[in-house]
Amino acid sequence: MKNVFKGYYNIEKNVLEQLWKDDKTIFVFDTNVLLNLYGYAKQTREDFFNILDAVNEKLWIPYHVGLEYQRRRLSIIRNEKVVFNDIEANLEKIQKVFKGDFEKLALKRRFPKLFENTEKLEKEINKSISNYKKSVQHWDSEQPCVRSHDSIRDKLNVFFDQKVGERPENQQWLDDLYKDGAERYKKKIPPGFKDSGKANNDDDTHFFNDGLYYERQYGDLILWRQLINKAKSESVENVIFITDDAKEDWWYKISSNGKKTIGPLSELQSEIYRESNIKNFHMYSTSMFLEDGKSNLAVDVSESSIEDASTPHIIESPAGLTPKQISAIADSYRSQSIDTEKLRELTERANKFSYFDNEKYREFIERASKISNIDNERLREIAETASRINTFDNEKYKDFIERANKSLSFDSERIREMYESQKRIQKQAEDYEAFTKFNKWYLKNKDKDEEN
Structure with missing residues (x-):
């Protein structure tokens, strides 16, 4: 029965270990994986590149992944730098509590002793914030900016030299894909139907490149078709696809004491097995890729890197940041010199007012x-x-x-x-x-x- 319904079966662990070493395995990367590198800590990037170096001869990306990376690279770098401004603004909000809200309480007149304690609290918090700002400045200097030399792109250029898929043959190929994509999206056939809303976004619904017209909502489908074409090669028997797209037009998820990700959608697996001659298909997020790379290749990978890679990093619109996202990003940049527990303790004391x-x-x-x-x-x-x-x-x-x-x-x-x-x-x-x-x-x- 397994051979008949192969799309419903994930790769067994012992088989997956062998795929990492198999010469007929290719590791294919989504655009978001490459762009997320700009939001990682330096150690995380180094660990990621160490894994790539260990499987260097097996690397490959579809043409559309490379194109989207080049188009969006600078905007991602810009928005990552904006994060540090947002961190600064949030720290100022803490300090303004004493200059605004506490002053309204008139504690100096009504409760002089409590006012003295409040002043001490303010000084302690300001000292902790000052130390934290130093760590923020350090990590800010570590991040690339739009006009600086991009060492991340340099490394990717080396790793993926001669390992990028072919450009769409002509506009007709794309137009036919758009027509097919419209039908697939109506029927919720993966991948990409979760991106259909991009067609209603007037800001960036389409673009031109090298004489070809691209509709953004079909980006996932374009890379998927290019991936399947690569999988038809006689030299390829196993495909491992790494993506940080967590939407349910890629992954099968089920609610069982919380949302659980089971694996790639059966429709995706069935299609690539049907349209090519590969034996195995598997999908990773970046964090899972680092974790399995560490165990299967005996490459040293820090646990902090695995945790860092599990945090969403791509920021399309800095204005849409939530406090939770700011907190997650700030945590990823904090240094060990800041006593965050002390800061939280001080804030809890402020809670008593x-x-x-x-x-x-x-x-x-x-x-x-x-x-x-x-x-x-x-x-x-x-x-x-x-x-x-x-x-x-x-x-x-x-x-x-x-x-x-x-x-x-x-x-x-x-x-x-x-x-x-x-x-x-x-x-x-x-x-x-x-x-x-x-x-x-x-x-x-x-x-x-x-x-x-």
Whole structure:
């Protein structure tokens, strides 16, 4: 049955080990794998190139992969450099918390001792941030820029010299592929149907190169057809394709205690087996490629490199970065000299400070002062107690701070937004009802005091 439904079977581990050493195996790389090199730490790039060196004679890329790499290289380099500006901006947000949010609390007037502790906290955080910025500057200098010499491209030029597939023979070949691709995408036939939305993006739906017109939404299908044509060669019996495209028009995924990636889609495997004479087809992500290369070739690969390669790095639009992405990228550039645990501890201490609605508090006190038989000493005690009552949604605030602690993107603007939202909700409450609750609380404590 296995021979009949070969597309549903992944390569067994012992067979895969032999494929790495087989002279009739080719290692084929997707564009994203090459572009991701610009976002990796230096050690990760070195480990990747060491693996390539070990399988040098087996390397190959489709023409379309090389073309897309050349087209997008500079924009990726530019956007990777933007990351360092974003890191700087997020660090400034942490510092602005003290210059903005904490100053609003008027701690110096109301709680002098707490104000002293807050100043110490600010100095400690600023010191940690200063050390962190030094590590950011170091890694920034390690990254290529658009006008600098590109050593990464130099290495790729050497590795893939005479190992690039042929250019499409003519425009008719591409036009026929576009027509076929439209039908495939309607029927959800992989690969590439997840890219059909690129046709609706006015920014970059198509391009011209060397006299040929390319539609971007069919990029995966073009490289797939070029890969299949290569697989028809008599010298090729095994194809190992490395891609960091995690979409479900390449991989079969299933939900079982979380999303699990099983392997290449059966439709892909069935098609390449049907259209060529290869015996084995396998797919890797870059991190899996490094991991298996380490074990199958006895090449020294750092565990940090495998982890680094598992983090998404290609950035098409820096404006679309999420705090989580910034955090992941920042973590990949951090040095061991920064005490990140200390910074998180300091931020957790900041979490213990709560917002208090001073206007509402003054209004309560003014109304309470009109009570004739009020015990002023008791009132001061009650006022101090009241000052510790949160008018902020503490659970949401703590949740936000905990998430901020896991990244270095403390978003003070978001805190202000949540605070202002809370104030608007409070203003909608009737003043009488609010005062009644305060008065009941005061009388209850007053009675207890008299009983004592």
